[in-house]
Amino acid sequence: MGIKEKILTKSLWVFHASVGSCNNCDIEILDCLTPRFDVERLGIQLVGSIRHADVILVTGAMNKKALKRFKKVCGQAPKPCFIVAVGICPCSMHMFKGSYSMQSPLDEIMPVDLYIPGCPPRPEAIIAGLAKLINKVNK
Amino acid sequence: MAERKIVPIGPYHPLQEEPEFFKLIVEGEHVVELEIDIGYNHRGIEKLAEEKHWDQITFLVERICGICSNSHPFAYCLAGEDLLGIEVPERANYIRMIIDELQRLHSHLLWLGLAGHFIGYNTIWMWAWKAREPVLDLFELISGNRQNYAMLKIGGVRRDIKEEAYPVIRKTIKNLYPTLKMFQKAIQDDPVIQTRTRGVGILKKEDGISFGAVGPTARASGIDIDVRRDDRYARYDTLSWSVITRNEGDIHAKLLVRVLEMIESCSIIEQCLDRIPKGEIETEVRDIPQGEGIGRVEAPRGECFHYIRSDGTNRPVRHKIRAPSFVNVATNLVTVPGYTISDAALTLAAVDPCYCCTERSAAFTLTGEKILKGEDLIRLSIEKTEKIKKIYGNDKK
Numbered sequence: 161m162g163i164k165e166k167i168l169t170k171s172l173w174v175f176h177a178s179v180g181s182c183n184n185c186d187i188e189i190l191d192c193l194t195p196r197f198d199v200e201r202l203g204i205q206l207v208g209s210i211r212h213a214d215v216i217l218v219t220g221a222m223n224k225k226a227l228k229r230f231k232k233v234c235g236q237a238p239k240p241c242f243i244v245a246v247g248i249c250p251c252s253m254h255m256f257k258g259s260y261s262m263q264s265p266l267d268e269i270m271p272v273d274l275y276i277p278g279c280p281p282r283p284e285a286i287i288a289g290l291a292k293l294i295n296k297v298n299k
Numbered sequence: 300m301a302e303r304k305i306v307p308i309g310p311y312h313p314l315q316e317e318p319e320f321f322k323l324i325v326e327g328e329h330v331v332e333l334e335i336d337i338g339y340n341h342r343g344i345e346k347l348a349e350e351k352h353w354d355q356i357t358f359l360v361e362r363i364c365g366i367c368s369n370s371h372p373f374a375y376c377l378a379g380e381d382l383l384g385i386e387v388p389e390r391a392n393y394i395r396m397i398i399d400e401l402q403r404l405h406s407h408l409l410w411l412g413l414a415g416h417f418i419g420y421n422t423i424w425m426w427a428w429k430a431r432e433p434v435l436d437l438f439e440l441i442s443g444n445r446q447n448y449a450m451l452k453i454g455g456v457r458r459d460i461k462e463e464a465y466p467v468i469r470k471t472i473k474n475l476y477p478t479l480k481m482f483q484k485a486i487q488d489d490p491v492i493q494t495r496t497r498g499v500g501i502l503k504k505e506d507g508i509s510f511g512a513v514g515p516t517a518r519a520s521g522i523d524i525d526v527r528r529d530d531r532y533a534r535y536d537t538l539s540w541s542v543i544t545r546n547e548g549d550i551h552a553k554l555l556v557r558v559l560e561m562i563e564s565c566s567i568i569e570q571c572l573d574r575i576p577k578g579e580i581e582t583e584v585r586d587i588p589q590g591e592g593i594g595r596v597e598a599p600r601g602e603c604f605h606y607i608r609s610d611g612t613n614r615p616v617r618h619k620i621r622a623p624s625f626v627n628v629a630t631n632l633v634t635v636p637g638y639t640i641s642d643a644a645l646t647l648a649a650v651d652p653c654y655c656c657t658e659r660s661a662a663f664t665l666t667g668e669k670i671l672k673g674e675d676l677i678r679l680s681i682e683k684t685e686k687i688k689k690i691y692g693n694d695k696k
Contacts, residue, residue: 178317180340183653184365184446186317187409194412194428210311226310226318226339233311255359258350259343280365280446 165240168214169294171203175213175237179230180262181220184280185247189217197283204290210234215242215293221249221256222263234270242273242293246286251275301327306640308647310339317654321647328639333632340654348618353379353453353587356618360605361447363620364656366409369402370598371620372451374605377532377594379453382609385582391455392533393575397468398441398450399533399596400564400571404475405434406599407557407564410651411482414554417645418495423485430478433471440464455581465572472565479565483558486551496551500634500646503548510633511626514601516650519556520548526597538570550649557651586613598623600651622656 176189192199193206207213210233222230234243243266248254250266266272274296276289304325310318318339324332344363348356360371373395380387387395408431415423435445441460442448450456460468486492502512507520517524525542527535543559545552591608601623608617627650635646 177311178340180342181317182362182365182368183317184362184368187365187446191428194432195425196429196432220340221342223339223341225341229310229318229339255351255355255362256342256347259347261341261343279362282445 162240165297168240168242169297171205172214172290172294173205173207173212174215174217174290175207175210176217176219177210177230177233178219179221179226179250180223180256181247181249185219185249188280188283189219189246189286192283192286197287199287199290202287202291204287210237213237213241215244215290217244217246218250218266219246221253221259222266222269224261224263227263227269231269242297243270244274244276244289244293245272246276246289247281248277248279251277254279303331308643319652319654323635323640323643325640328641330636330638330640330643333635333643335628335631337628337654337657345618345620349615352613353615356615357452358449360620361449363622364653365446366406366653367402367598367600367603367656368447369398369450370596370603371605371622373399374594374596374598374603375607375618376451376453377596378592378605378607379584379587379594380592381594382587382590382592382607383453383584385454385584387455387582388579389534389576390459390578391580393571394456394460394580395451396533396535397460397568397571397575398438398448400567401434401437402448403564403599404561405431405438406651407561408434410557410599411554414550414645414648417648418492420492423482426478427482430475433474437468437471440467452581453587454584455579457581459580460575468568469572472568475565476562479558479561483555483562486554486558492554493551495642495645496549496554497547498549499638499642500550500649501548502630502634504546506633507548507630510630512601512630513623513626514598515553515556515560516601516627516630518542518544519552521546524602526595526602530595532594532596535567537574538567540567540570550645553649587611600624600653600656601627603656622653624650624653624657628652628654628657 178186191197216237245251245266253265256262274289274293276285278285306323306325309320320336322334323330344359348359351359357372357375360375361368363371408427412424412427415427438448439445441464442450502520504521507517507522521544523542523544528542540563543556545556587609589609589611594605596603603623604621606619607615610616630650631647635643
């Protein structure tokens, strides 16, 4: 990994993009920010704009209508940028496989740096996942 | 008159948890019109349900929406039991009510937090979500998962609430009362919350009725409806509780209705724990015969409706879902215009919109591109009429 990625890991700023989820993973991501889990103590912060993001947390199985917008949004992110699939839906489509309005798992659309499976993953799992991402980059 | 400009919100916007697109048409700072474009979350669940086994559908409908992930299976199971014409055991009914009310607590606390966040009071957000954690712990204790509880099945419930869990539930609910009272006081007394929410985004009673608003959105506008009382499912009729209504119709009323409803929910859970009988938790269902059934449930956001039709095989022929947000989101068309852009964010959130619930329809062009605008559908309809006219015209000649 290059020096740029290493600098990023000091304080990860995450952006959360739902591309056809059921809200559960989105809630658990927001839950990470609230007093019990409080990821800001680890330097992880949820940002409002994609232009500030180091990590994009993708939740939900990719919807055909959202795909176009999502690609546009990803194009606006500063590079390097990590893409994390949160929940089983972006990892493998879960039970929405074969639906007419769904595209494909996320890794067939763009390279994914980290998978966090679970329906929904617990906040602890999300935090552990991001810690693994940092370790992976630093190695 | 100021020039008309368009302010786009979404689909990926810091304000929103889910992808949806609002087009605010503004004159100066005042919103004059609103266009809603959804479809970024459509998953084709009704169609998927036709390919799944009756038992698998309970898990599928649970994932319609993560927040009301008990209401959808509940309505589906009621529809199944309506089709079969069976009664579920008494204990199962009480377990269902406990889970449903816990879910209402978690949903309203979640919304309260987000509302606080939209006003700019992140303290309320943090406090409300802190109070929500013990409720999620209860879910974990009862079902093993913080969300998606998988508690229901046609004919009863999947797992029992153990005797040892009763005191834990009682203690958590008892500890929740002071927090809820504090929220109620904060909403009623805080001058900033008062100024931001009073007289903003008013939904008149007539508008509410004509849009078919349901749930807390309707009850805050003085429409006295609640499926728990009006349709009498489970054992709600044997408990003592009241339907909270307010007449103002503004955001303040919606806030207050939800907080007071949470206090009612706490009392319902306590009564359920007092009265829960011992016994079986499910009636055995071997197969689903031909027929059709409906189920209605009061979800945290309003009435949730499921319809199923069976042809005697092991999967439904048709499964229709009507989620509460579907009607409530449309009320934004009258509540947002006339106020400033800064109020729009809060007003849009005040109906507690859930787009995963709402996304029940989609239209495609031949090239595979999706369209969902009303005008497009109307245009297609007009074109079709033109075509038919032509055919008939040719026949006459």
